[in-house]
Amino acid sequence: MSTEPETASPPAPVPEDRSDAAPARRFWAVRRIPAALVALVLLGGTGLLLYDVAAVRADRTAMQWRRDLADELATRPLDNAWVLAGAAVAVVLGLWLLVLALTPGLRAVLPMRRRHADVRAGLDRDAAALILRDRAMEVSGVQSVRVRAGRRKVKVRAVSHFRELDDVRTDLDAVTATAIDELGLAHPPAPTVRVARPPKKG
Numbered sequence: 001m002s003t004e005p006e007t008a009s010p011p012a013p014v015p016e017d018r019s020d021a022a023p024a025r026r027f028w029a030v031r032r033i034p035a036a037l038v039a040l041v042l043l044g045g046t047g048l049l050l051y052d053v054a055a056v057r058a059d060r061t062a063m064q065w066r067r068d069l070a071d072e073l074a075t076r077p078l079d080n081a082w083v084l085a086g087a088a089v090a091v092v093l094g095l096w097l098l099v100l101a102l103t104p105g106l107r108a109v110l111p112m113r114r115r116h117a118d119v120r121a122g123l124d125r126d127a128a129a130l131i132l133r134d135r136a137m138e139v140s141g142v143q144s145v146r147v148r149a150g151r152r153k154v155k156v157r158a159v160s161h162f163r164e165l166d167d168v169r170t171d172l173d174a175v176t177a178t179a180i181d182e183l184g185l186a187h188p189p190a191p192t193v194r195v196a197r198p199p200k201k202g
């Protein structure tokens with residue numbers, strides 16, 4: 001099986017973004033599952049500790065796990081493997097929580113231009129790729145198209161079964177740039193278009 005060499009184009013210029021009523025920022029994820037897990041762990045641990053403290057105040061014996069923990073903390077050296085492993089786990093969990101708290105998440109949602117300060121809109125990356133794919137299929141000579149839409153780049157891979165590849169690529173450059181501008185994104189990604197012949201059978 002052999003294929004003709006594909007032609008690639010440099011990123012096509014995208015029309016400049018128009019001024020907005022308010023700056024469009026990325027959407028922040030709610031992250032209900034990590035927040036719920038952390039809340040449940042803290043609630044369980046705090047509740048168990050408070051119960052044991054109240055029991056000791058009522059002249060009862062402390063729970064065995066608390067006595068064992070106090071003995072381990074008093075006698076085990078800091079360079080012990082279990083102490084170092086526990087510290088490493090605590091550091092990793094803390095860094096993970098910090099990353100979740102400081103990063104917006106929702107990478108699949110592309111913020112759109114804001115016409116009003118109190119209205120925010122976003123477009124899913126898969127939906128944007130589908131729209132661009134439908135527009136690319138309208139170009140004469142295009143047999144199939146694959147589109148990957150990212151936050152900064154849009155990659156268009158087309159297969160052309162007739163017409164010159166350079167002509168098809170030029171039309172795809174223009175159609176893709178226009179379609180990206182019509183999506184109304186706050187930060188339009190730069191398109192990259194590649195066109196190739198379909199693989200020959202035999």
